[in-house]
Amino acid sequence: MKKTVIAIVGPTAVGKTKLSIEIAKRFNGEIISGDSMQVYRGLDIGTAKISEDEMQGTPHYMIDIKDPDEDFSAADFQYYVQSYIDEVSSHNKVPVIVGGSGLYIQAALYNYNFSKQRRNDVITKRLENEMENDGVMPLYNRLKEIDPKEAAKIHPNNHRRVIRALEIYEMTGLTKTEYQQEQKLESPYNLILIGLEMDRKMLYDRINHRIDAMIANGLVDEVNRLYNQGFIDCPSMKAIGYKEFVPYIKEEQSLERSIELLKRNSRRYAKRQYTWFKNKMDIRWYRITPDTIDERYQMILNDLAGILKNR
Template identity: 85%
Template sequence: MKKTVIAIVGPTAVGKTKLSIEIAKRFNGEVISGDSMQVYRGLDIGTAKITEDEMEGIPHYMIDIKDPDEDFSAADFQYYVQTYIDEISSRNKVPVIAGGSGLYIQAALYNYNFSKQKRNDAVTERLEKELENDGVLPLYNRLKETDPEQAAKIHPNNHRRVIRALEIYEITGLTKTEYQQEQELESPYNLIIIGVEMDRANLYDRINRRIDTMVKNGLVAEVSRLYDQGFENCPSMKAIGYKECIPYIKEEQSFETSIELLKRNSRRYAKRQYTWFKNKMDIMWYRITPETMDERYQMILDDLAGILKNR
């Protein structure tokens, strides 16, 4: 029998964390974070990482498993999530995935075959030699020309991912984006995906207030500490919440400008998340408001009970 997995998706600040706790409590579940930045130790406030108190005794996974200078790809995410699903299911618990990293969650739940295309050592060595001689910019510009969608997802400092995307194109004739689109979207799990959405005005207000709370709780000090530890150019520090604060820490930008950019980028990210989930997966959507959140959560729990009973 397929393992049952419940996933909670939707834009940032919409209330996925609280809902995942309620679902785990109701259905004997344990939670796997679906946020690709919460894997990093020390990136706590800016990633809205769940606190011990907020967990309410529910075990959580995929949090604090990497140092800020370590790479973490969609393939890595898939491996860890699928391992935790097996582990949680083996104890007759229900894995509950909560997060907003769309491609990563889809890759894990629909079993993308990242290893299907074997590496070609000759191509790899040539690209690495180009990197050594000319730097990453010519390679990154080539990626922008051949696969602009993939280039937009990869920071130039992430040399490994830039080279891998170019490898796939040179070896297969397909861009990495085209290669991913060819994946067969059939999940190996008994999968139930709940989407939580909110009207734009309410969601943007929640995002702005969340960021004000992050700042109050020490976001700038957290980014400053990571900067002082030498992590400025690591891929993890390109996450929203961190990249906006560094110019302020370096005295290149005012505090007010940094926070306004953070709020703007967070709102834009929420819009991209929502669009991505709407177009990519089969999701049961629930629209909530701050006033009806508890009522809607109860509806979701009741609907889930009916679905699970009939599967």
Template identity: 70%
Template sequence: MKKTVIVVVGPTAVGKTQLSIEIAKAFNGEIISGDSMQVYKGMDIGTAKITMEEMQEIPHYMLDIKEPNEEFSVADFQYNVQKYIDDISDHNHIPIIAGGSGLYIQAALYNYNFSNQKRDTTLTKRLEERIVNEGSAPLYNYLKEIDPQQASKVHPNNHRRLIRAIEIYETTGMTMSEYQENQEKESPYNPIFIGLEMDRKLLYNRINERIDRMMENGLLDEVRSLFNSGFSTCQSMRAIGYKEFIPYFKGEQSLEESIEQLKQNSRRYAKRQYTWFKNKMNVTWYSLTPSTINEKIRNILEDLAGMLEEK
């Protein structure tokens, strides 16, 4: 018997946290964070990490398991999430994954193996040095030549993913896209995907308002503490909500510019998340507005009850 996993997906700020709590209360569930940045300690406000009060005593996993200067890969995420799915299922509770890191969630649920390819540290260093000396454009253009499909998914400034895609090709002769196409098509689990969507204008307003609240709640001090601790070049600080303030701390732009950049990056990320889940996963979507969230959650719980009976 395959283990059932409920997966709550959708763009940032749409209401996934609230829904996951209600699902857990209704169906004896425990929640696994599907956000690749909430694993880092001390990165609470910028990642919109759930608070102890918001948890309502529901067990949560994949939070605060890494220091900000530690690396965390898709393979790490996959290993941990699969372990928690097994543990939760083994004591007859339902695992619920809630989050927006599409590739990470897909890798865990469909047993991806591309990230197990061993890293060539010499090659990694050489590629990193090229970016320092030449910028990212030459490597990005190279990726467009060898794997245009993957290049379309990677921002030129996302150096980690850019380097990884080239590493895969250089060490195996197979592109990242080919690796992904060769993955298992069927999940070893019974995933039930529930997606939340919202009119784009309403969602963008929610994103902007959330960032304003983050600033009021101390986001700038949180990022400053990480910056002053020497973490500015770490993987964790490349996350949206953190990287935007580094130029401000360096005196290269104003605080207002950093906040506006954060809002813009968050809106763009929400669009990419939505596109990913639409194209990659078999999701049952529910459209909501800020005023209909509670009513829609009741509808989702009713639908889920039927879906779980079918499993």
């Protein structure tokens, strides 16, 4: 029989963490983080990492398993999540995945085949040498010609992803976009996908308030500590919540401007998350407001009880 997996998805700050605890307590669950940045140790405030008190004794996985200078790909995420699903299920518990990293969650739950995308050291080294000699822009422009959809997702400064996308094309003859489109979206799990959505203005207000709280709780000190530890050029530090404050630490930008950019980037990210989940996965959506959140949570719990009873 397929293992039952509950997944809670949606944009940042919509209320997924609190709901995941309620579901885990009600249905004998253990929680697997579906956030690709919460895997990094030391990136706590900026990733809205759950606290020990918030966990309420519920076991959590996929948190603090990597150092900030370690790479972590969608294939790595898939491997760890599927391993943790097996582990949680072996405890006779229900795996509850919660997070907003859409492609990563989809790759894990729908068993993307990454086997054709193994590294080719010869191609990688050649592309890296090209970048060292001519800079990244010629490679990025080549990617824009070959795979404009993938290029639009990647900032030119993300050298690793630019090279990786070109490497896939040279190895397989397929662009990364074409490769992903060939994937069969068939899950090895008995999936129950719950999505939370909120009026945009309300959500943006929540995002702004959350960021104000992050600043009050020491986000700038957290970024400064990571900077001083030498993690400035690591992929993890390119995440929203961290990259905005590097110019401030370098005295190239005001704190006010950094906070303003973080709020703007977080709002834009929430919009992209919502659009992605709406278009890519078959999700049961629940619209909530700050005033009706407890009522909606109860509705979700009741709906889940009925779904699980019939499976």
